[in-house]
Amino acid sequence: MLQVRGIFRGGLATLYREAIGNAVFFCTYEYSRYWMHNYIDSRQFSSNSGLVVAKDIGIGIMSGGLSGMAFWTATLPMDVAKTIIQTDHNPQSSRNPFRVLNMVYRRAGLAGCYAGLGPTLARAFPANAAAIVAWEYSAKILGIRRD
Numbered sequence: 001m002l003q004v005r006g007i008f009r010g011g012l013a014t015l016y017r018e019a020i021g022n023a024v025f026f027c028t029y030e031y032s033r034y035w036m037h038n039y040i041d042s043r044q045f046s047s048n049s050g051l052v053v054a055k056d057i058g059i060g061i062m063s064g065g066l067s068g069m070a071f072w073t074a075t076l077p078m079d080v081a082k083t084i085i086q087t088d089h090n091p092q093s094s095r096n097p098f099r100v101l102n103m104v105y106r107r108a109g110l111a112g113c114y115a116g117l118g119p120t121l122a123r124a125f126p127a128n129a130a131a132i133v134a135w136e137y138s139a140k141i142l143g144i145r146r147d
Contacts, residue, residue: 006086013082013097021075029067029132033059060133068128072120077101077113 036059072079081097081104094100104112139146 009095010082010086010097012095013078013085013100016097017075017078017082020078021071024074025067025071025128028070029063032063032066036062056136057133060136061129064132065125065129067132068124069121071128072124073117076117076120077104080104080113080115 040055040059078097078101081100084100084104085093085095085097094103101113108115136146
């Protein structure tokens with residue numbers, strides 16, 4: 001019989017990361033999208049459909065990119081804990097993400113909890129901006145209204 005050991009290792013930390021991260025992502029996305037739509041004078045774009053498309057793409061890029069950065073800023077410590085849990089070969093090690101995070105904080109401080117933040121944010125902005133623009137335009141093509 002084939003045994004798959006450790007397939008769920010780090011699952012709780014992943015669940016925490018995704019729950020917190022998605023709440024932060026979509027709150028940031030909806031707020032920034034709403035704010036940008038209200039801030040930009042809609043009358044400037046009403047007569048020229050090309051400008052409306054440019055405005056929508058720009059808002060999608062900014063709101064998606066900022067939301068992705070907010071996601072990873074809020075959740076990177078939990079992701080660090082998850083990675084440590086998943087890569088630890090000692091079966092006696094704690095799998096509690098909060099204990100692991102406490103250990104990281106005691107050893108390396110806040111910088112240890114945010115290891116890799118720079119490259120993560122550099123990747124998060126363009127990846128999430130592209131995903132949101134694609135999602136928004138897919139919804140538009142399919143006729144799904146968002147107000």
